[in-house]
Amino acid sequence: GAVVSQHPSRVICKSGTSVKIECRSLDFQATTMFWYRQFPKQSLMLMATSNEGSKATYEQGVEKDKFLINHASLTLSTLTVTSAHPEDSSFYICSAKSTDTQYFGPGTRLTVL
């Protein structure tokens, strides 16, 4: 089946720094990727839709200047959390669309100290 990878799997950073998370579709091309955030004991929250070669579409309430998304190729999308703060600590998951199914990455645990 289709495989999506994320890097890094865990990252710890200091408050005020920026962190980049990569999402790759390993064996298929994805014109559309999605970024989700999962809060403890809650379901996933869609943050943005990433379209290759164009600007990402952000969900209401998500700060586009804080969560920068770049989808530069058909197999790679990146999420950069700028000027991270402790409240940004969370589990970030990406997915890539193949036909009518989304395939999820393993997630990135971000801890901001």
Added chain:
Amino acid sequence: GDSVTQMEGPVTLSEEAFLTINCTYTATGYPSLFWYVQYPGEGLQLLLKATKADDKGSNKGFEATYRKETTSFHLEKGSVQVSDSAVYFCALIYSNYQLIWGAGTKLIIKP
């Protein structure tokens, strides 16, 4: 708007028990329906899916049937194992391939 409602957890069962996790949805069209599973410390995995009414998705002993008349997609397994302990998410894909999620149901299987 579209929504997905799952039974609240945690659901605690003994090994070899029968499992049902209820999922109902509201949608203005004809979405595809999915069950995803998240094992402890891991990312989400597609468990099964059904793309149209009356379709049955199945995988790893789990089954779910797309019931349009009851707007349901209940997950069932005849005999659960400790290794099935995880969080299960019901979801529908409707417009623009964005998933609408249920809140997830934590399943705990005791030996």
